[in-house]
Amino acid sequence: MEIEIQKLSHRFGEKLIFEDYDLTLKDGGLYGLTAPSGRGKTTLLRIIMGLLAPDAGTVTPGVRYSAVFQTDRLLPGRTAVDQLLFVRGGRKDRDAALAFLAGLLPEESLTQPVGELSGGMQRRVAIARALWADSDCVLMDEPFTGLDESTLRHTADFILAKLRGRTLLLSTHQKELLSDYSFDWLTL
């Protein structure tokens, strides 16, 4: 499903973030979003998801999103597999969720409460959850924060393998580490 952002304008107080900004995300496209801190990457993702109403402009309605937020937003005290089952499926999907997660995390960590996992592992749980969910478009806000270079590459491979034809829009400061991947790079 193509997503069109038209004539987007938004300001925080006196600070202008966007003015008449247009963007088209093609169905199944891979997009990387890069810009210096404070230029509105997170704001743009929040507007696309419908969590923030822009001052002006429109975003294609009716699109189902899944997302990795700036913070991991994991259910406290619950296991990694519980995080996936919260957004899709039920008990009967537990084995499938475990198999899904096993592509990104060590097996022994999957049934541990997420509070006992390292920061990088928690981040990967949040990434797996976004890819496990039913959606038309996956939005990721700095998904590789806290991951070393080899884990980053492994995670990027996992993301591309599990997209299943969905559109991906990913904001990052680590563009150079993703140069091997065929992203269309956008800037603000």
Added chain:
Amino acid sequence: MKPAKSPRHLFRGLLIALFWLGVWQAASMLVAKPVLFASPLDTVKALVRLLPTKDFWLSVLGSFRRIALGFFLALILGMLTGAAAFRFRLLRELLSPLLTLMKSVPVASFIILILVWFGSANLAVIVSLIIVFPLIYFATLSGLGSADPELLELAKVYHVPGKRVIWQLYRPALWPYLRGACASALGMSWKAGVAAEVIGTPAHSIGEQMYLSKIYMDTAELFAWTLTVIVLSAIFERAVLWLLGKAGK
């Protein structure tokens, strides 16, 4: 789960209990008028005298039934109203003066009004309900309001079904508040319920028996009934908190 108490801890508890029993005994010896201040031994004797009587058990069951009914009605109504008020701001604002009134009007005023309006038969039920309801209502409002906004936002983006959001996000947020409110409300419901019975003297109630003890100047029996209320209140509190703990898991 709480760790089991060590023998040393139990021994210390026993010593503290013995100390206060000693203070009670000393005070009764100092007053030296059993009609004004019964000793622990006189109280135990009165309790032993009461225990095999039918009236004792009828009174205990009568009061327990009324106070527990009032408490559970308040728990259900408080949670439902609190949840509705959390969802609908207008309802919250509408109920605000009523709840402020319920919190600030003296219990004695309620007792007399209910006695005039409804008689004494269900007095303890209504008084217990009126005392407990605001505590549960406000705990529900605060508990639901404490649900993590970031997780609620996540659930919105992912279109997580409402039932799942309630069970997995709101319920864990609500439980600690509800448990705290219940711990206070359980004791208060017994205090207010028995006070209402003393004023209304409904048949087969602890309050009625306390009132009769006062009429006959039988302080030992009054103390024995007081001890009975303390034990019943403690058992009721433990049982309800245990049930809440189970439901909250």
